[in-house]
Amino acid sequence: AQSVTQLDSHVSVSEGTPVLLRCNYSSSYSPSLFWYVQHPNKGLQLLLKYTSAATLVKGINGFEAEFKKSETSFHLTKPSAHMSDAAEYFCVVSVAFSGGYNKLIFGAGTRLAVHP
Amino acid sequence: EAGVTQSPTHLIKTRGQQATLRCSPISGHTSVYWYQQALGLGLQFLLWYDEGEERNRGNFPPRFSGRQFPNYSSELNVNALELEDSALYLCASSPGGYNEQFFGPGTRLTVL
Numbered sequence: 167a168q169s170v171t172q173l174d175s176h177v178s179v180s181e182g183t184p185v186l187l188r189c190n191y192s193s194s195y196s197p198s199l200f201w202y203v204q205h206p207n208k209g210l211q212l213l214l215k216y217t218s219a220a221t222l223v224k225g226i227n228g229f230e231a232e233f234k235k236s237e238t239s240f241h242l243t244k245p246s247a248h249m250s251d252a253a254e255y256f257c258v259v260s261v262a263f264s265g266g267y268n269k270l271i272f273g274a275g276t277r278l279a280v281h282p
Numbered sequence: 283e284a285g286v287t288q289s290p291t292h293l294i295k296t297r298g299q300q301a302t303l304r305c306s307p308i309s310g311h312t313s314v315y316w317y318q319q320a321l322g323l324g325l326q327f328l329l330w331y332d333e334g335e336e337r338n339r340g341n342f343p344p345r346f347s348g349r350q351f352p353n354y355s356s357e358l359n360v361n362a363l364e365l366e367d368s369a370l371y372l373c374a375s376s377p378g379g380y381n382e383q384f385f386g387p388g389t390r391l392t393v394l
Contacts, residue, residue, distance in 0.1 A: 210372065212383075
């Protein structure tokens, strides 16, 4: 069965330092993977997606993620954190159903705090 | 291009009442998804509509229901409200069932 595990429920960094949010997935075939961000009292915004093209995926706001099949990981990184990056981040795997439809399986989320 | 819109922004009901939440997808998107985000429970998949039909349903009781209209907008109905139904309800849309989903801002439902 497909699943996704976010290894840290909370991550705290100082402004200007690197960000690493860890995600492992379980999938019986080559998955589609996404990172979404949710700012307080807002909906979810797509940061980036992996769909079996380049293993290093660049997203919005300077974020990127690397797909590592051997490690079944899809960690999210950013070289330098900004105060506006404080939010909750969700790693998501897409699950295919017969008939060509899919649904998203969400990780539990990682809350990122950025300190001055 | 307008994003996914949801109404109302906030909804306050009492236990036993019915709630109706509405969602308008991005123009051209035929699939609409509903999720519940309750405190401490994460994002839970509720319902998925495509081309006017219910395609899949999450592990929720039948009092959670909905429909999709010919213009692809959607309604989520929750009957016999319970306190634990208090949550942020998110709607998402996609251009068919096999693409990334774009989310609306959500409706905050509070059951007193």
